[in-house]
Amino acid sequence: MGSSKEYIEKLRKSGLRPTKQRINICEALFDAEKTFHFTITDLVKIIETKANQKISLATVYNTIHAFQKKGYLKEIAINSSQAYFDTNTTDHHHFFDEKSKELIDLKDEDVHPIKIKKNIPGKKIKSVEVLVRLDSEN
Amino acid sequence: MGSSKEYIEKLRKSGLRPTKQRINICEALFDAEKTFHFTITDLVKIIETKANQKISLATVYNTIHAFQKKGYLKEIAINSSQAYFDTNTTDHHHFFDEKSKELIDLKDEDVHPIKIKKNIPGKKIKSVEVLVRLDSEN
DNA sequence: ACTACAGTTTAGAATCGTTATAAATTATAA
DNA sequence: TTATAATTTATAACGATTCTAAACTGTAGT
Structure with missing residues (x-):
């Protein structure tokens, strides 16, 4: 590459x-x-x-x-015990598998667009991150 | 109380x-x-x-x-340096003010409902957390 | 190429948040 | 009241991260 x-x-x-x-x-x-x-x-x-x-x-x-x-x-941001990094710097969201401690990208089309209807005076939104935690099914 | x-x-x-x-x-x-x-x-x-x-x-x-x-x-989950806790255990999302390191609750009506259209075989969704990071405006 | 200097790397120490340990204390059931 | 197990505590240990200061290296100017 x-x-x-x-x-x-x-x-x-x-x-x-x-x-x-x-x-x-x-x-x-x-x-x-x-x-x-x-x-x-x-x-x-x-x-x-x-x-x-x-x-x-x-x-x-x-x-x-x-x-x-x-x-x-x-x-x-996953948890307080270790820093996780991503080489994909575009805006996107994640699954986090609690069992394997693995991150999986969510594509834009996998998540409904998120609108935040509240705003805080004097502050602007820097990022919106969605983290979907996964559990084993059973 | x-x-x-x-x-x-x-x-x-x-x-x-x-x-x-x-x-x-x-x-x-x-x-x-x-x-x-x-x-x-x-x-x-x-x-x-x-x-x-x-x-x-x-x-x-x-x-x-x-x-x-x-x-x-x-x-x-905010970052890897310290654990943050919330006495509000209902499903809700957060603002995080990067300057003051403060968390602010978002009410349900402040965030469009989030649908995740992807699923991972053998895994089920445990939680969906939205974190909106705030910057000073200027 | 040579030199000087600022930028970089390094091992190891220090720090921070958190967890483990083991002895002293306390709640509770009998 | 006593025996026992649960809890608290100070302190040690831990893992991730940052700091430090000395050695090394890239580069600009000669």
């Missing part, structure tokens, strides 16, 4: 120096066919497997936060 | 011994005119102020989890 060159370009454009580590993170995140969801420890494993190279946790946190700020990633 | 007697009754009915600490927690949670949102540290402060008595963090966590299991409280 992406070449090393593209990622170097992308990083430079964002004001981030294209280091070996950041390129490895880009490859882990953006080479995939599809967008996906991950936790930080998931990602460390993916990077280290794909690049066959160790990476410091601090670097992963730093870079993920930088990417989030640049809008290359979104955080999904 | 509630008398100590009522809480003793409520606790007994739930199979929980009515200890001084649990009654203090009940008073902090259920004496209020309105339902409200809180984090654990919020709650400790409320309890210690109201009852003028120290309480162990562990007791608060234990009791909150017991109450959650009994359905007297709900947890609201």
Whole structure:
């Protein structure tokens, strides 16, 4: 999907120096066919497997936060125990499987459009997130 | 709103011994005119102020989890840094003010009914939560 | 290419919210 | 009143995340 060159370009454009580590993170995140969801420890494993190279946790946190700020990633609020991220930054909603702890994208057409009829003076809506929790059936 | 007697009754009915600490927690949670949102540290402060008595963090966590299991409280997923709870256990949605870190209830009539048109085989929907994040306007 | 400097990475320490532990205390049934 | 199990507590342990300060690296200017 992406070449090393593209990622170097992308990083430079964002004001981030294209280091070996950041390129490895880009490859882990953006080479995939599809967008996906991950936790930080998931990602460390993916990077280290794909690049066959160790990476410091601090670097992963730093870079993920930088990417989030640049809008290359979104955080999904699930629960208070761990941060989940999504490489799909378009507006969309999620299933969360309580059993497997897995996130599943809902497509726009899977959810009736949501209208919020209340507004708070001096505040504007930044995002509307729907989380549908799933249970095993039986 | 509630008398100590009522809480003793409520606790007994739930199979929980009515200890001084649990009654203090009940008073902090259920004496209020309105339902409200809180984090654990919020709650400790409320309890210690109201009852003028120290309480162990562990007791608060234990009791909150017991109450959650009994359905007297709900947890609201906001972010991965802290757990938020709600004394309003009916189905409803929330605003979250990113600036003040405050939760605000949305009434049923404030949100168009949400229909999920996708289903996952073997799974059933446990809950549908909408979180509307608010930003300062300007 | 060489240098200087700011940006980055790193291991490890520190922090935060939360959970576990084990000893002391308390509620309750007999 | 006593025996027992449930509860509380202080403190330790934990996992995720952030901080720190020293080593390293990318880059702009020579």
